[in-house]
Amino acid sequence: MAAAAAAAVLAACGGGTSAGGDTTAASGKAVDTAPASTGGTLRLARSLEPVTLNPFTCACENGSWQTMVQLFDTLVEFMPGTSDPVPGLAESWKVSSDKKTFTFHLRDASFSDGSPVTAADVKYALDRVNNPKHPYYVLYGMMKSVTTPDARTVVVRLREPTIGFLWYVGHPAASIVPKAAIERMGDEAFGRRPIGSGAFTLKRWVKGQVVELARNPHYWRKGQPYLDSVEMLYTPNDNTRTLDLLSGNVDAVDAVAFSQVDQVDHSGDARVLFQLSSGMYNVWFNERYASLAETGVRQALNYATPLEQIRRVVFGDRADVANSSLPKLKDWSEGVEPYTYDLDKARALMARSSMPDGFDLTIDFASGDETSKQVAQILQDEWSKIGVNVKLRQYDFGTLYTRVGRFDYEAFMLPPDVYTSDLPILDQFAQFLFNDPDVLHNAWTWYDNEEAARLTEQAVHASDEAEQTRLYGELQQVTLDDPPSVPLVFPPFRAAARSDVKGFQYVQTGWWRLEQVSLER
Amino acid sequence: MSAFLRKRLLEVIPVLIGITLVAFAIVHLVPGDPAQILLGPRARPAAVADLQAQLGLDRSLPAQYWAFVSGAVTFSFGQSFQFRQPVADVIGPRILPSAFLIVYSLVVALTIAVPLAILSARRRDGWPDQLVRLFTTTTFAMPSFWLGLLLTLVFGLQLGWLPTSGYGDTPLEHFRSLTLPAITVGLWIAAPLLRSLRTNLIDTFDAEFTEAARARGLGELRVLFKHVLRNSLISTVTLMSLLIGVLLSGTVVVESVFSLPGLGSLLVRAVTARDFPVVQTLTLLFGFTVVFVSLATDLLYAVIDPRVRL
Numbered sequence: 001m002a003a004a005a006a007a008a009v010l011a012a013c014g015g016g017t018s019a020g021g022d023t024t025a026a027s028g029k030a031v032d033t034a035p036a037s038t039g040g041t042l043r044l045a046r047s048l049e050p051v052t053l054n055p056f057t058c059a060c061e062n063g064s065w066q067t068m069v070q071l072f073d074t075l076v077e078f079m080p081g082t083s084d085p086v087p088g089l090a091e092s093w094k095v096s097s098d099k100k101t102f103t104f105h106l107r108d109a110s111f112s113d114g115s116p117v118t119a120a121d122v123k124y125a126l127d128r129v130n131n132p133k134h135p136y137y138v139l140y141g142m143m144k145s146v147t148t149p150d151a152r153t154v155v156v157r158l159r160e161p162t163i164g165f166l167w168y169v170g171h172p173a174a175s176i177v178p179k180a181a182i183e184r185m186g187d188e189a190f191g192r193r194p195i196g197s198g199a200f201t202l203k204r205w206v207k208g209q210v211v212e213l214a215r216n217p218h219y220w221r222k223g224q225p226y227l228d229s230v231e232m233l234y235t236p237n238d239n240t241r242t243l244d245l246l247s248g249n250v251d252a253v254d255a256v257a258f259s260q261v262d263q264v265d266h267s268g269d270a271r272v273l274f275q276l277s278s279g280m281y282n283v284w285f286n287e288r289y290a291s292l293a294e295t296g297v298r299q300a301l302n303y304a305t306p307l308e309q310i311r312r313v314v315f316g317d318r319a320d321v322a323n324s325s326l327p328k329l330k331d332w333s334e335g336v337e338p339y340t341y342d343l344d345k346a347r348a349l350m351a352r353s354s355m356p357d358g359f360d361l362t363i364d365f366a367s368g369d370e371t372s373k374q375v376a377q378i379l380q381d382e383w384s385k386i387g388v389n390v391k392l393r394q395y396d397f398g399t400l401y402t403r404v405g406r407f408d409y410e411a412f413m414l415p416p417d418v419y420t421s422d423l424p425i426l427d428q429f430a431q432f433l434f435n436d437p438d439v440l441h442n443a444w445t446w447y448d449n450e451e452a453a454r455l456t457e458q459a460v461h462a463s464d465e466a467e468q469t470r471l472y473g474e475l476q477q478v479t480l481d482d483p484p485s486v487p488l489v490f491p492p493f494r495a496a497a498r499s500d501v502k503g504f505q506y507v508q509t510g511w512w513r514l515e516q517v518s519l520e521r
Numbered sequence: 522m523s524a525f526l527r528k529r530l531l532e533v534i535p536v537l538i539g540i541t542l543v544a545f546a547i548v549h550l551v552p553g554d555p556a557q558i559l560l561g562p563r564a565r566p567a568a569v570a571d572l573q574a575q576l577g578l579d580r581s582l583p584a585q586y587w588a589f590v591s592g593a594v595t596f597s598f599g600q601s602f603q604f605r606q607p608v609a610d611v612i613g614p615r616i617l618p619s620a621f622l623i624v625y626s627l628v629v630a631l632t633i634a635v636p637l638a639i640l641s642a643r644r645r646d647g648w649p650d651q652l653v654r655l656f657t658t659t660t661f662a663m664p665s666f667w668l669g670l671l672l673t674l675v676f677g678l679q680l681g682w683l684p685t686s687g688y689g690d691t692p693l694e695h696f697r698s699l700t701l702p703a704i705t706v707g708l709w710i711a712a713p714l715l716r717s718l719r720t721n722l723i724d725t726f727d728a729e730f731t732e733a734a735r736a737r738g739l740g741e742l743r744v745l746f747k748h749v750l751r752n753s754l755i756s757t758v759t760l761m762s763l764l765i766g767v768l769l770s771g772t773v774v775v776e777s778v779f780s781l782p783g784l785g786s787l788l789v790r791a792v793t794a795r796d797f798p799v800v801q802t803l804t805l806l807f808g809f810t811v812v813f814v815s816l817a818t819d820l821l822y823a824v825i826d827p828r829v830r831l
Contacts, residue, residue, distance in 0.1 A: 045686075051559075051603065060561050133571070135564055188605070207604055207611070208790065209688070209782045235686055235780045239670055243685045247678045398553035398795050401562045432563070439565055 036502060036518035038226045043250040045235040050211060053202065054182075054191030055175040056128045060135050062420070065172045066511040067232065070213055072175035072196035073220075075104050075122065075154075076166060079513065080275060080505040083330040083424035085170045089117055089197065089220075090154075099161035099463065104169075106152045109220035111178045112201045119148035124179040126156065126169075136422075138431050139168045160461045163468055164427040171422055172511075199225040199515035209234055213514075225515035226503075242496075245270050251501050251519070255417060256494040258315060258371060264496050271499070274318060274492040275506035279420035280327050280429075281319075282413075282485035283363065283379065287446040289410045291359040295482045296349045302339040302486050303346035304386045305379065311489055314374050322487035324476045325433065329508070330425045333473035336480055338487070346386045358387020364403065365413040367394040372413040375488065404444050416491035417510075424508045426472050430456045434479060447484040529816060536812055541593065544804035545586050548797050554578075555602050555795040576602055589801055599798035603790070608798045612784065612806070618688055618695070619776070619783035622706070623768055625699050627761075629707030634714040639745070641715070642722035653715070661712035665771055669705040669778045676701060686780040702779045706771045710764055717760045721753035728752075754825055762818035766811045 048063030055068055075093075076085035091107035109117045129140040142158045142165060149155060158165060168174070176197065182190045194202055197220065200213035213230040233250060235241045241253040242260050246267050256264060261272050283301075285292045292298060307321045320328070323338035350356055363379070365372040373392070380390040395403065403409050421429045433443045434452040442448075452475060459471035480487075493506040503516040556572040557564065573579050577588070592599055598608035641650040660668070677685035689698045725731060726749060734744050773785035780786070784803060791799035822829045 052605075060563070133565075133568055135560070135568065206614075206782070207606075208615075208787065233687065233780070237686075237778055237780065240673070240686045240778060240780055243670075243673050243678050244687075247681065247685045249677075249685045249687070396553075396793060398558045398793060399551075402553045402557055405557055405562055440563070444562075 036226045037520055038518070039228050040519035040521060041229045041231060042227050042252065042501070042504075042514065042517055042519065043231045043233065045233045045241045045244050045250040045253045047236055047238075047241065047255045049208065049234045050205075052191045053194045053205070054187055055125070055173055055177065057187050057191055058135055058173060060173070060422075062510045065422075065509075067211055068172045068175055068194075068196075069198070069511045070200045070230070070514050071194050071198045071202060072172060072177065073109070073117075073198050074170050074172065074174055074176065076170040077513075078170055078424060078507050078509065080507050083508060085167055088170065089122070089176055093166070095163075095166065099163050099165075100158045102156045102158070102165060102169075104154045104156075106154065107220060109197050110218045111181075111195050111197045112216045112218055113178065113181065113195050114218065115178055115180070117176060117178075117197050118151045119154045120151070121176050121179045122146075122154045123148050124182075125174055125176050126154075129174055134173075136171070136173050136428075138436075139164075139171075139423075139428060140174070142168075161463055162427075162461055163465060164423070164425050164460060167423050167425045167427070171509075173422075200230060203229065219515070221515060226518035227514065230514055245496055245498065248498065252495065252497040252504050252517075254493075254495050254506075256496045258318075258494070261316070261318070261494060269498055270496050272494055272496045273505055274494055276328060276508060277417065277420055277491050277493045277506070278327050278329055278422075278424055278509045279417065279491050280322070280325070280485075280487070281416045281419070281489050281491040282322070282325060282487045283375075284412050284443070284445055284485045286407060286409055286411065286444065287448070287484070288407060291355060291361065292410070294353050296353045297355065298483050298486075299339075299481075300346040300349035300353070300386060301383060301388065302483055303342045303349065304383050304388075305339065305486050305488075306341045306382055307338060307488065308341065310375055310378055313378070314371060315489055315491075319489035319491055322490050323480065325479045325483055325485050325487050326426055326429055326476060327421050328490040329421060329423075329429075331469045331472040332426075333469075333476045335473065336476045339480075343385055350386050356387075358389065360389045360391065361410055362391045362393055363411045363413060364393050364395060364400060364409050366400050366415060367396050369394075369413070369415045371416055376413065379486075407441070407444055407446070409444075416489075417493065420510050422509055426475075427460050430472070430475060431460065433484065434475070442484070445484045449478070449482050452479050452482070526820075529819060533812055533816065537809065540805060540808035540812075541590050541801075542586075544801045544808065545589055547804070548792070548795070548800045549582065549585075551792075551795070553795045555797060558795055559602060589798075593802070593805060598802040601791075601799050602796045603794045603799075604796075608802050611799060612787070612802060615782055615784050615787050618699075618781055619772055619785060621695060622699055622702055622772055622776070622781065622783060625703035626706035626710060626768065626771075629703050630710040630714055633707065633711040634718060637711075638715050638718035638722055641719045642726060645723060657712035657715050660708040663709075665705055665709055666774050666778050668708065669702065669775055672701045672705060673779075688781050698779075699781070702775045702781060705775050706768065709771060710768060713764065714757060714760060718753060718757045721756050722749060725749045725753045751825065755822065758818060758821055758825065762814050765814045766807075769807050769810065 048066065050064040050067040051061065052064055053067060053071065055072060073089045075088050075090040077088035079086055089106055089109055090104035092105045094103040106117060106119060111117060123146045126143060126146045129136065130143045131137065134140065142160065142162050144157045144159045147155045178195055181195050199216055199219045201216045203214040204212040211232040215225050215228055219225065235244060238257045242264060244250045245253045245264065246269060256272055264270050264272050285298060287293050311319060311321055321338050323336045350358065363376050365376060376392050380392065383390055404412055434447065434449065435456040436442055455471055455475040455478060459468050459475060462468035462471055493510065495504060495506055497504045500520045502518050502520055504512060506512060556569045556576060556578060560569055560572060577585065601608050601611045604611050637653050641653045644650055673685050676682050683701050684698050687698055689695050731744060731748060734748050772783060773788055776783045776785035777789050788803050791803065
């Protein structure tokens with residue numbers, strides 16, 4: 001209702017509720033009160049590259065989302081430091097009390113080719129993502145109908161009450177595009193020369209090298225973007241990115257390696273910005289592997305894991321210990337206690353299991369993933385104390401994904417920046433991990449917990465926010481008591497920028513709002 | 522055309538066929554499904570199966586091989602899986618940066634190797650010779666990515682003389698951006714070139730015709746360039762043609778470290794993504810290059826050495 005809209009507007013002023021508590025002071029939550037200077041080109045070296053710039057030919061990876069967020073808008077948007085949506089192309093909205101009908105009122109905005117953003121364009125986008133073949137159909141398949149009573153109003157009716165839908169439409173997969181243009185150009189051509197209502201337009205894209213963006217003069221946030229243009233340089237090598245930043249060759253970088261954080265911070269020219277990510281950093285188990293089928297064994301492994309030591313040694317105090325097999329998003333419950341490091345309890349649980357003498361376990365992870373190598377070596381040492389002999393195996397990404405996808409593994413780890421939720425709410429990952437038994441078998445873990453599945457179903461379709469929070473809290477506890485994984489830490493994203501760059505910060509889901517960036521030169 | 526040349530060209534054909542087989546087999550034997558990798562691990566099997574059909578991966582291996590070879594003969598290499606563009610369009614713009622890097626590296630290598638080899642050969646076993654030997658052993662033993670980063674740290678970051686990465690937009694910027702990568706590869710290649718040339722120079726300095734030339738009263742420089750070097754070049758040219766394969770593989774690492782948009786960094790990405798058409802075509806391209814450089818070297822002998830008749 002109107003209250004939801006008011007709350008959203010308040011959130012836009014930086015005062016919204018946030019589950020994204022950061023571990024350092026440089027959180028990006030504080031809004032610069034001094035007026036930002038306009039002009040200049042931001043050179044950003046990043047580790048990813050877009051595969052496509054067409055939201056509907058979903059490559060569903062961060063490289064593309066990061067670029068699309070600058071070119072397109074969604075009905076609602078997410079800002080750094082908060083997990084609640086703020087008005088995007090929808091300047092206000094109403095949610096029916098049964099949480100099944102969402103009415104969006106569009107603002108006065110136009111695409112970069114001058115044509116106005118109308119309800120027909122919104123309907124086109126929503127209808128396209130409502131497709132069983134779309135990887136996010138579990139979210140958008142909730143839509144029963146999209147109607148447009150007038151050119152500025154869109155009414156969406158859902159099959160079941162879904163509070164989270166307001167967040168689902170904030171994801172770049174539901175970017176609003178000009179219907180006439182994309183139908184005329186076709187998907188392929190549109191993916192190479194996209195037209196959107198976002199802060200920037202695409203000036204040049206040399207695959208494997210650079211994406212160049214230019215200011216969109218029609219952008220509806222008046223006064224923004226501050227920058228004239230942005231150059232996103234594809235620089236996959238960690239060391240090269242850091243050298244580029246320190247030498248001044250670029251102004252900002254993403255994905256600073258943990259081992260290089262101090263070097264950047266002490267340089268005097270640049271600083272590292274931390275933002276809690278929407279990701280998980282766990283050791284995942286395959287319960288089809290007989291030794292891991294028993295809950296008691298998985299609990300034992302959790303008790304035998306020195307979380308504090310790992311946090312300190314590997315992450316240098318920059319991440320919080322994880323108390324959940326889910327990421328730390330909205331509705332994260334502080335009340336759930338993480339496992340303590342207790343070898344006696346671990347041994348007792350192993351003694352009561354069907355394998356009191358222990359067993360062999362192979363942990364698979366990606367080559368080049370130095371963080372996981374460090375952690376896995378600590379676990380190898382610790383878990384041997386309860387009789388579990390760990391072997392480590394490294395594969396290149398492609399092979400790792402293929403093996404995991406075929407359930408051909410015992411335990412696996414992904415690098416801290418990879419396993420991220422696309423939304424700042426728990427719906428997507430809760431479904432994926434606990435309520436998706438048929439095709440992907442609960443994120444390849446073969447986890448079988450009916451209560452978790454039931455709680456997920458109820459939480460996603462809860463009748464009000466308070467009940468949803470309560471149900472997710474219960475889910476968190478249930479899935480920690482019967483753990484599909486060993487949760488380690490809640491990993492932060494690390495961006496770094498030179499001292500004259502203001503406003504550059506990660507949104508919790510892994511992209512940036514570059515219209516907020518300015519160069520103070 | 523001489524019999525020798527005809528024979529050499531005929532010999533090339535089975536080699537080229539063998540290269541296509543290897544290029545195809547290697548990438549298909551590596552585990553990992555391109556469709557799964559492209560769509561990401563969370564994709565539904567139905568979507569993966571769809572994409573596999575689209576990419577032609579559901580055909581039998583011999584059918585896929587035949588499609589590749591028959592297309593290659595007409596210079597039609599298929600569509601890149603990750604870029605959704607014709608392979609020729611993906612590879613084309615990257616040939617020049619790699620070629621530029623390779624030529625630049627060779628120039629750096631020769632600039633280092635030739636004078637130092639002459640110095641070493643002249644003062645055989647003296648302290649300059651020992652110093653040069655130490656230098657070449659050290660640079661040859663260094664891993665190229667480590668050397669590259671070290672050079673970038675010193676000349677790019679601390680001294681600020683050269684860019685730390687990238688390729689630039691103008692020819693002058695290309696030249697500056699490729700300097701550190703070329704030095705990285707050049708230093709590495711210079712070591713075997715230097716050693717080989719030094720040995721040949723020592724042999725030639727000791728030869729009778731050199732003594733005869735000196736006895737005739739020719740100046741030292743003239744003796745050096747007209748007689749000694751020319752006679753020492755044959756083995757070194759042979760070595761250079763063998764090193765072309767090594768050079769090509771060296772660029773793979775260096776291009777990734779310096780973010781150069783060349784064939785080497787493309788190969789790394791294509792292998793990671795299991796982009797079969799691109800990997801196959803690049804392997805073919807590299808293979809052909811080595812074969813033809815080897816052929817060209819044989820022809821070059823005729824130019825350098827009048828004793829060789831084609």
